[in-house]
Amino acid sequence: MQNQRAREEYGIVLDFLQHGYADDSRPLHKKEPIVQVIGKEFFTLLELVPLPNVKLKPSDEVYIGEGKRDQISYIKGALWEKRLTQTARNELPFIVEKIVSANETKFIDFFNKAGPISLRAHQLEILPGVGKKHATEIIKAREEKLFENFDDIKTRVTAMSNPKKTIVQRILEELEGKDRFRLFVRA
Numbered sequence: 001m002q003n004q005r006a007r008e009e010y011g012i013v014l015d016f017l018q019h020g021y022a023d024d025s026r027p028l029h030k031k032e033p034i035v036q037v038i039g040k041e042f043f044t045l046l047e048l049v050p051l052p053n054v055k056l057k058p059s060d061e062v063y064i065g066e067g068k069r070d071q072i073s074y075i076k077g078a079l080w081e082k083r084l085t086q087t088a089r090n091e092l093p094f095i096v097e098k099i100v101s102a103n104e105t106k107f108i109d110f111f112n113k114a115g116p117i118s119l120r121a122h123q124l125e126i127l128p129g130v131g132k133k134h135a136t137e138i139i140k141a142r143e144e145k146l147f148e149n150f151d152d153i154k155t156r157v158t159a160m161s162n163p164k165k166t167i168v169q170r171i172l173e174e175l176e177g178k179d180r181f182r183l184f185v186r187a
Contacts, residue, residue, distance in 0.1 A: 011037030014088035
């Protein structure tokens with residue numbers, strides 16, 4: 001699990017709304033541009049306000065950490081998955097897969113170190129398509145030798161046809177709030 005105090009340093013743009021939200025019809029309210037992003041480290045969905053005259057597009061990476069930001073004025077706040085625009089929803093699976101691919105070691109570490117959640121459940125069992133039988137197979141394989149990459153898992157665990165896709169699916173489910181357990185997404 002992640003350190004809950006750590007903050008996102010970088011985000012990947014899901015959508016850029018140059019004129020703000022179309023449904024924002026509050027009187028006397030100045031519309032401001034909005035950027036919807038997902039954090040690269042904890043998959044935090046955030047709503048940002050860009051600096052004046054900044055134009056962004058989906059998949060752009062923006063610095064959102066402490067200190068001087070060259071494209072973002074401020075972080076408006078957390079963003080609920082239900083508030084994502086259609087463009088952001090369409091981009092989300094591709095961007096999550098891109099983040100997982102770029103951080104393969106982190107997710108292989110999960111397969112190598114995952115442990116029990118309770119006396120009856122294991123972290124591996126809450127991955128999509130993984131039950132007790134598959135979890136046992138993964139644990140036996142990692143006891144023989146730790147996994148090195150996604151292809152290694154595919155080769156040594158017959159029940160795991162696409163471990164990267166399984167991780168991406170789990171992250172998307174966590175973003176939707178489908179499960180109370182969080183493996184990868186900050187609550």
